[in-house]
Amino acid sequence: MRPCRRTSGRxxxxxxxxxxxxxxxxxxxxxxxxxxxxxxxxxxxxxDADVVDHAGRLLHVICHCAGMGTTLALYPHADAVMAAHVRxxxxxxxxxxxxxxxxxxxxxxxxxxxxxxxxxxRWATLRGAYLALxxxxxxx
Numbered sequence: 001m002r003p004c005r006r007t008s009g010r011x012x013x014x015x016x017x018x019x020x021x022x023x024x025x026x027x028x029x030x031x032x033x034x035x036x037x038x039x040x041x042x043x044x045x046x047x048d049a050d051v052v053d054h055a056g057r058l059l060h061v062i063c064h065c066a067g068m069g070t071t072l073a074l075y076p077h078a079d080a081v082m083a084a085h086v087r088x089x090x091x092x093x094x095x096x097x098x099x100x101x102x103x104x105x106x107x108x109x110x111x112x113x114x115x116x117x118x119x120x121x122r123w124a125t126l127r128g129a130y131l132a133l134x135x136x137x138x139x140x
Contacts, residue, residue, distance in 0.1 A: 025061045026061055026064060026065025026068035026069050027065070027069045028069055029058055029061040029062050029065060029069060029070065030065070030069050030074075030075050031070065032058065033075065033077070034070075038055060038058070038077065038081055039077035039081050039084075041055070042080075042081050042085060042088060043084045046088075046091070047088060049092050049095075052085065052088040052089060052098075053097040053098065053100075055081070055088075056089070056100040056101070056104065057097075057100060059082065059100075059104060060100055060103060060104060062075055062078075062116070063104065063108075063117055064107070064116055065116060066115035066116040071116040072116055072117045073116060073117055073118030073122075079126075082104075082126050083129075086101065089101055089133060090133050090136075094139045101130045101133055101134060102134050105127050105130035105131050108123035108127045108130075
């Protein structure tokens with residue numbers, strides 16, 4: 001699937017529509033990440049706050065979709081997108097939407113999600129980055 005050439009507003013809309021807290025989203029969340037070019041969007045210098053927030057929700061879905069669609073363990077850009085997400089969340093600062101960072105940190109080491117996220121060792125550095133972010137004074 002080729003990445004769509006979208007403006008950041010359209011990218012945010014596409015990602016938002018794919019992460020509406022419905023368990024069926026797991027069937028296509030990985031395809032959405034590929035279609036909107038999530039790696040490219042998240043690794044550019046300063047993506048819109050809406051894109052970062054929706055990307056966090058999409059990553060959350062991908063962490064929970066074993067047996068349905070592309071899992072975090074199988075998503076080819078997972079490491080780059082997760083690293084970019086934690087950097088962008090740190091840049092933007094705290095918000096209710098960005099507290100997904102704590103959920104993502106927990107998901108990365110959950111035994112129940114092992115089929116979706118893979119071995120916890122793979123994510124140790126990123127989990128540490130999410131937890132360090134949550135421990136910052138401005139996040140308390």
